[in-house]
Amino acid sequence: AQTVTQSQPEMSVQEAETVTLSCTYDTSESNYYLFWYKQPPSRQMILVIRQEAYKQQNATENRFSVNFQKAAKSFSLKISDSQLGDTAMYFCAYTNTGNQFYFGTGTSLTVIP
Amino acid sequence: ETGVTQTPRHLVMGMTNKKSLKCEQHLGHNAMYWYKQSAKKPLELMFVYNFKEQTENNSVPSRFSPECPNSSHLFLHLHTLQPEDSALYLCASSQDQVGPSGNTIYFGEGSWLTVV
Numbered sequence: 494a495q496t497v498t499q500s501q502p503e504m505s506v507q508e509a510e511t512v513t514l515s516c517t518y519d520t521s522e523s524n525y526y527l528f529w530y531k532q533p534p535s536r537q538m539i540l541v542i543r544q545e546a547y548k549q550q551n552a553t554e555n556r557f558s559v560n561f562q563k564a565a566k567s568f569s570l571k572i573s574d575s576q577l578g579d580t581a582m583y584f585c586a587y588t589n590t591g592n593q594f595y596f597g598t599g600t601s602l603t604v605i606p
Numbered sequence: 607e608t609g610v611t612q613t614p615r616h617l618v619m620g621m622t623n624k625k626s627l628k629c630e631q632h633l634g635h636n637a638m639y640w641y642k643q644s645a646k647k648p649l650e651l652m653f654v655y656n657f658k659e660q661t662e663n664n665s666v667p668s669r670f671s672p673e674c675p676n677s678s679h680l681f682l683h684l685h686t687l688q689p690e691d692s693a694l695y696l697c698a699s700s701q702d703q704v705g706p707s708g709n710t711i712y713f714g715e716g717s718w719l720t721v722v
Contacts, residue, residue, distance in 0.1 A: 526709045536643075536694055538713035539608075584649070586711070592637035592656055592702045594711050598648040 495520050497587050499597035506575045507605050513560075514570045514600050516585030523547075525589040527561065529570045532599075533581040541583070544568065572602075580604045609633040612697050612714035619687065620722055627682040627717045629697030638680040639711070640672060641696040649696070655680060656702075687721045694718055 496519045506512035518527070529541040544552045544561050551559050556573045572579055585597040610631045619625050631638060640652040654662035655674040669691075671683040680697060697714040 528710065530713075535715075536718075537608075537715045538696065538698075540710065540712065543710055588700075588709055588711070590702055590709065592654065592661075592700050594639075594700070596649045 495522075495587055495589075495593075495595045497585050497595045497597040499585050499600050501600045502598070503601045503603070505603040505605055506572070508575055508577060510575055511571060511573045512575055512602065514572075514583050514585075514602065516568045516570070516597055518566050518568065518585070518587045518595075520566070520587065520589070522589045525587060527559075527568045528586040528588075529557070529559070529568075530584045530586060530596075531579075531581045532584065533578075538584070542570065575604045577604050577606060608712045608714065610697055610699055610712050610714035612695075612717050614717060615715065616718045616720075618720045618722060619684065621687060621689070623687075624683070624685040626684065627695055627697075627719070629680040629682075629714055631678055631680075631697075631699040631712075631714075633699055633701070633712060635699035635701040635712075636677055637700045637702065638674060638677070639698040639700075640680065640682050641698065642693050643696060643716075644693040653682075684719070687719075689721050692720045 498517045525546045527544045531539045531541045542554045558571045560569045582599045584599045588594045613628045637656045642650040652666045653672045673681040694716045696716045698711050700711040
């Protein structure tokens with residue numbers, strides 16, 4: 494069964510610093526997709542970044558990048574130059590096909606001014 | 607704007623009321639979802655519809671009744687709810703296809719439900 498684990502319930506980072514959020518997953522599939530979603534206090538779930546497992550190159554979106562380690566089944570999110578607006582709950586998610594998605598329990602990130 | 611619209615955004619209802627949550631997606635997706643998110647709890651998948659057919663019902667109490675008249679619309683009918691049903695209800699959609707936006711789930715802004 495597919496599972497997604499986020500082992501850091503809460504994290505904090507100083508403004509302008511870099512922070513890394515961890516995510517591991519379990520699957521027997523060879524091709525799948527991984528995601529990070531951001532849920533700010535407004536509670537809208539926003540897609541931050543998407544990674545296709547068959548692509549070896551790590552995805553990047555501006556200040557957000559991932560470290561995708563397929564063999565280790567690890568998918569961490571790095572936020573560079575943290576901003577106050579990055580304060581949110583971050584969810585790691587997995588899907589292979591068939592419109593089935595699996596979410597981690599989330600990491601609450603606080604950016605400290 | 608994610609292409610998934612939920613109404614109402616906030617709803618307060620008594621335990622004997624009947625109300626409905628509505629979701630509409632403008633993304634041409636073939637799957638739609640209802641999730642429940644309570645305070646300090648993980649996302650809970652409630653229902654999944656693929657091509658208007660219900661493919662998942664995660665042991666949800668019958669006081670929650672979904673309806674999917676077409677691939678673009680999804681409803682959650684509510685009746686005789688309990689105070690513990692107060693939560694954020696998130697609608698989402700996705701498309702099972704190859705491509706830059708395929709196999710990605712997109713969420714609406716959520717409907718805050720308070721049962722009094």
